[in-house]
Amino acid sequence: MSKGKLIILSGPSGAGKSTVVNKAIEKRGNICFSVSVTTRKPREGEIDGRDYFFIDADTYDRMLENNELLEHARYVNNCYGTPASFVNEKLEAGMNVVLDIEIQGAWQVKQKIPDAVTIFILPPSMALLEHRLKSRGTDSPEAVAARIERARQEIQEADFYDYLIVNRDVDLAADQLLAILDAEHCRFQRSVCDRVLSNEACDDLL
Ligand code: 5GP
Numbered sequence: 600m601s602k603g604k605l606i607i608l609s610g611p612s613g614a615g616k617s618t619v620v621n622k623a624i625e626k627r628g629n630i631c632f633s634v635s636v637t638t639r640k641p642r643e644g645e646i647d648g649r650d651y652f653f654i655d656a657d658t659y660d661r662m663l664e665n666n667e668l669l670e671h672a673r674y675v676n677n678c679y680g681t682p683a684s685f686v687n688e689k690l691e692a693g694m695n696v697v698l699d700i701e702i703q704g705a706w707q708v709k710q711k712i713p714d715a716v717t718i719f720i721l722p723p724s725m726a727l728l729e730h731r732l733k734s735r736g737t738d739s740p741e742a743v744a745a746r747i748e749r750a751r752q753e754i755q756e757a758d759f760y761d762y763l764i765v766n767r768d769v770d771l772a773a774d775q776l777l778a779i780l781d782a783e784h785c786r787f788q789r790s791v792c793d794r795v796l797s798n799e800a801c802d803d804l805l
Pocket residue numbers: 609610611612635636639670671672674679680681699700701702703704705
């Protein structure tokens with residue numbers, strides 16, 4: 600079976616990353632989210648094990664020491680990390696795995712797994728981003744200000760990403776994400792040509 604693609608999705612908090620991915624999952628089944636660990640407190644409506652694994656600082660430190668995290672970062676006073684085992688299992692099973700992570704983590708993963716696909720999602724404007732974060736009502740005015748400041752920094756540093764999606768419309772952004780995924784699966788691979796040359800069945804490819 601051909602392995603799934605690892606997709607790293609970053610962009611300002613409030614740019615609509617999870618909404619876009621959920622829309623893409625609705626349209627196509629073979630995509631899943633990696634669930635991160637975080638020391639942040641759950642927001643209203645967030646579910647442990649679905650949105651994040653909410654853990655305390657000691658558990659986070661232990662996971663780091665035991666090398667259980669594919670990448671990790673601090674973001675506005677909280678720690679976040681991607682458990683490696685889940686990602687590896689899903690990729691081996693042929694699923695495309697999306698990491699919704701910030702830019703430092705994206706850089707770490709790209710160094711470890713160069714063929715990971717990196718996509719940066721932008722809001723149509725900073726004004727709209729601020730409006731979305733405020734109307735979400737889940738963060739204090741200080742936390743919103745810190746997130747906007749961090750968003751500006753991240754956009755400045757995002758040049759290493761492979762693709763950019765401006766989220767004007769969720770449906771369109773999800774289609775763009777799927778188009779990128781299709782293009783990545785169609786990248787030239789000598790091993791595929793060799794399988795065709797030797798008459799090996801290639802039904803599992805592309
Ligand atoms: P939030 O607190 O809004 O859920 O997430 C804040 C930021 O942390 C977002 O930019 C999100 O992409 C990022 N993030 C979530 N999980 C991880 C993770 O496992 N690793 C890293 N590096 N960033 C993460």
